[in-house]
Amino acid sequence: xxxxxxxxxxxxxxxxxxxxxxxxxxxxxxxxxxxxxxxxxxxxxxxxxxxxxxxxxxxxxxxxxxxxxxxxxxxxxxxxxxxxxxxxxxxxxxxxxxxxxxxxxxxxxxxxxxxxxxxxxxxxxxxxxxxxxxxxxxxxxxxxxxxxxxxxxxxxxxxxxxxxxxxxxxxxxxxxxxxxxxxxxxxxxxxxxxxxxxxxxxxxxxxxxxxxxxxxxxxxxxxxxxxxxxxxxxxxxxxxxxxxxxxxxxxxxxxxxxxxxxxxxxxxxxxxxxxxxxxxxxxxxxxxxxxxxxxxxxxxxxx
Amino acid sequence: xxxxxxxxxxxxxxxxxxxxxxxxxxxxxxxxxxxxxxxxxxxxxxxxxxxxxxxxxxxxxxxxxxxxxxxxxxxxxxxxxxxxxxxxxxxxxxxxxxxxxxxxxxxxxxxxxxxxxxxxxxxxxxxxxxxxxxxxxxxxxxxxxxxxxxxxxxxxxxxxxxxxxxxxxxxxxxxxxxxxxxxxxxxxxxxxxxxxxxxxxxxxxxxxxxxxxxxxxxxxxxxxxxxxxxxxxxxxxxxxxxxxxxxxxxxxxxxxxxxx
Numbered sequence: 401x402x403x404x405x406x407x408x409x410x411x412x413x414x415x416x417x418x419x420x421x422x423x424x425x426x427x428x429x430x431x432x433x434x435x436x437x438x439x440x441x442x443x444x445x446x447x448x449x450x451x452x453x454x455x456x457x458x459x460x461x462x463x464x465x466x467x468x469x470x471x472x473x474x475x476x477x478x479x480x481x482x483x484x485x486x487x488x489x490x491x492x493x494x495x496x497x498x499x500x501x502x503x504x505x506x507x508x509x510x511x512x513x514x515x516x517x518x519x520x521x522x523x524x525x526x527x528x529x530x531x532x533x534x535x536x537x538x539x540x541x542x543x544x545x546x547x548x549x550x551x552x553x554x555x556x557x558x559x560x561x562x563x564x565x566x567x568x569x570x571x572x573x574x575x576x577x578x579x580x581x582x583x584x585x586x587x588x589x590x591x592x593x594x595x596x597x598x599x600x601x602x603x604x605x606x607x608x609x610x611x612x613x614x615x616x617x618x619x620x621x622x623x624x625x626x627x628x629x630x631x632x633x634x635x636x637x638x639x640x641x642x643x644x645x646x647x648x649x650x651x652x653x654x655x656x657x658x659x660x661x662x663x664x665x666x667x668x669x670x671x672x673x674x675x676x677x678x679x680x681x682x683x684x685x686x687x688x689x690x691x692x693x694x695x696x697x698x699x700x701x702x703x
Numbered sequence: 704x705x706x707x708x709x710x711x712x713x714x715x716x717x718x719x720x721x722x723x724x725x726x727x728x729x730x731x732x733x734x735x736x737x738x739x740x741x742x743x744x745x746x747x748x749x750x751x752x753x754x755x756x757x758x759x760x761x762x763x764x765x766x767x768x769x770x771x772x773x774x775x776x777x778x779x780x781x782x783x784x785x786x787x788x789x790x791x792x793x794x795x796x797x798x799x800x801x802x803x804x805x806x807x808x809x810x811x812x813x814x815x816x817x818x819x820x821x822x823x824x825x826x827x828x829x830x831x832x833x834x835x836x837x838x839x840x841x842x843x844x845x846x847x848x849x850x851x852x853x854x855x856x857x858x859x860x861x862x863x864x865x866x867x868x869x870x871x872x873x874x875x876x877x878x879x880x881x882x883x884x885x886x887x888x889x890x891x892x893x894x895x896x897x898x899x900x901x902x903x904x905x906x907x908x909x910x911x912x913x914x915x916x917x918x919x920x921x922x923x924x925x926x927x928x929x930x931x932x933x934x935x936x937x938x939x940x941x942x943x944x945x946x947x948x949x950x951x952x953x954x955x956x957x958x959x960x961x962x963x
Contacts, residue, residue: 413963452805453962454706472808480806486799490727499726502719503807551807 401464403428403555403586404449409458411444411610418444420610422458428554431577431587433601435594435689437697441610442590443483446557449588450475463554476504479548483559485540487532493519493543494528497550504551514550521576522546538569545576556580558589562596574599594690604689608697618689625692627651627663630685631670634659637679649673656699663687707958711951712812720804720817721824724794728825739825740832743778747771747833750897762899764928768842772924773896775833775851779858780916782829784887786822787866788879794818795870801961811961815867815954822863823856830855843927850926857942858919864946865915867953871960890916895924915945 402425409422418441426432436442447453449460451471460467465474488496494515501511519525522542527535535543541561548556561577562570570593577600581587591597597604598618605615614621622628631650633641642660646653649670650662664670667684674682728735747770755766762769794800801814834851837843869882893907894900894916900908911917918938925932932938 450806472810475806475808478806482799482802482806484799486803488723488727488800488803489798490730495726499719499723500803500807502722503804503809505716505719505808 402426402461403430403463404432404588405459405461406445406449407459409445409448409460410456411441411448411453412456418610419448419455422607422610422612424605424612426555426586426588428586429581429584430603431581431589431601433597433604434588434590434607435592435597435604435693436590436607437592440607440697442607443559445607446559446588446590450478450480450557476551477554479551479553479556481541481544481548481556481558481561483563485544487540487543487547489532492529492531493524493535496532496543497547500547501550506551511550514552518546518549521549521579523572536569538565538572541565541569541573542576545573549580553585555586555588558587560590560592562591562593570596594688594693598689606693606696613696614692621692622687622689626687626695627665628687629664629667630687630691631662631664631667631674632659632683632685633662633674633680634682635677635680637677641677641680645673654699661691663691707955707962711816711954712810713816714813716809716813717817717820720809720814721821723800724790724817724821725824736828736832739778739782739829743774743781743829743833744836747774747836762924762928767840768927769899769924770897771833771837771842772927773894773920775830775837775855775927776858776916776919776923777891777894777896778833779826779830779855780862780887780890780919783822783826783859783862784866784882786825787818787863787870788873788882789876791818791822791867791870792873792876792879795957795961796873805961811958812954815950815957819860819863819867819950822866823859826859826863827852827855830858837927843929847926847929851923854919854922854926857939857946861915861919861942861946861949864949864953866949868949868956871953871956890914893917895920915942918942 404424404426406422406424409419410417411419422445434442434445448455449462449467451468451474454468462471462474463477467474488499491499497515497518498508498511501514516525519528522545524539524543524546527539532540562573565573574596577587589600601618603615603617604621605612607613614625616624638658638660642653642655646660646662650664652663654661662670671684674680747767751767751770758766804814805811831852834848837848838845869879873879893903893911894914895911900911900917903911918941922932922935922938
């Protein structure tokens with residue numbers, strides 16, 4: 401039985417269908433990534449799954465319990481890392497964990513026994529009594545993650561867990577999440593960092609306009625939706641080269657700003673050709689999830 | 704919309720929300736107590752002695768004693784109002800503390816009940832502090848004024864419930880000025896805190912009769928002066944109604960605001 405099972409979920413705001421017939425099933429122990437541009441409906445989907453807002457249609461079962469009818473009971477076994485940190489600024493790191501544990505009906509002694517391991521996990525043992533404002537962005541994010549673990553949840557929701565973190569802190573966060581997966585936790589995360597999804601997730605779903613438009617493992621999505629090689633071509637001769645030669649070498653061509661993206665199964669004829677052109681620069685790389693994402697959701701800006 | 708209209712759920716799950724607020728308060732207890740108490744106490748003592756010296760008896764007692772009953776009530780009102788407006792709004796809107804709590808197995812009804820009971824608790828402290836001054840100055844005996852304690856709780860409930868409506872509607876802190884200017888300040892001046900309501904022209908007395916602080920003072924003043932209030936149940940009912948209807952409206956509006 402899936403730990404999270406969503407069937408034909410719908411939610412509208414003022415005539416706009418933000419979630420438009422969504423199906424998601426997440427198995428125990430899986431890391432599932434919900435990807436989508438801003439406004440795709442990711443955060444609304446999480447709020448619906450947690451029972452924080454009532455759907456207009458469809459069914460949700462979380463840990464086998466119907467949501468929203470028994471959402472409160474289901475949340476006993478859930479951890480949530482929200483998009484914006486909402487740690488309690490009046491308390492120290494340790495107090496934040498204590499206060500949050502009480503919301504789960506845990507006894508103070510029980511919470512106190514869990515706190516050292518959680519602070520250790522978050523790398524905050526030395527900052528246990530620091531006030532929240534004295535912590536860096538990465539530390540706050542880790543403390544938010546530790547807080548989400550206070551009830552030893554089976555399923556953890558993370559809404560854009562690394563947005564706003566520097567690269568070091570982001571890599572640390574990935575390491576922490578992988579450790580949770582090895583402990584057998586199930587993770588559902590939303591992100592628009594494709595690298596994050598590619599590294600962490602067993603399965604991803606790409607969401608746009610309230611619907612899932614593709615789903616599978618990152619490798620499957622790359623294999624099924626896009627040519628395996630990408631050559632990015634830029635430089636002053638780009639426009640002329642694109643008009644004259646790109647068709648001959650590329651199976652699919654896209655121009656974004658000042659760069660031509662050339663998608664192909666085989667770049668071995670193209671590379672020497674480009675090498676001889678002094679007015680062009682180029683980069684050859686394997687196709688990534690980001691290429692799939694951009695192909696499926698388009699390259700228009702979303703606000 | 705129907706889901707937002709259901710009656711309040713009262714569950715002991717509110718206790719950890721109350722405990723959270725209590726723990727924050729404990730850290731800032733001394734400035735908080737001073738801020739809550741100094742202001743009404745100085746008003747009462749300054750006006751009571753300063754102005755009272757120029758006056759004959761007011762309502763059959765020294766002016767300071769007259770003022771004491773009003774001060775207990777309006778100090779309680781202010782304390783409950785400030786708590787649900789400014790502090791409550793910080794927790795709901797600015798710090799997103801409520802949002803964090805709602806991700807745990809608590810409901811918005813639990814959070815709102817926690818805030819309501821917390822505001823009552825805090826205003827109880829404010830009311831009791833003025834009462835302590837009344838006792839210390841020997842303005843009233845302990846016996847009859849003990850009834851003021853449940854009355855202070857009722858006043859706290861009334862104004863916390865009403866204030867939560869403003870919290871639910873507010874886009875920002877500035878919005879609360881309307882409530883203070885249009886509701887709280889008129890009440891302080893029209894409900895008999897500083898002078899008997901019957902000094903007012905008839906049309907203002909008619910307005911006064913509808914205001915909850917009037918009902919609170921109608922109960923408190925005889926108790927401080929050693930008498931028996933008139934129409935006890937009507938006044939209690941008025942305070943319960945303002946608080947209860949206010950709390951219900953606040954809950955509906957807050958559900959619509961946060962759970963849509």
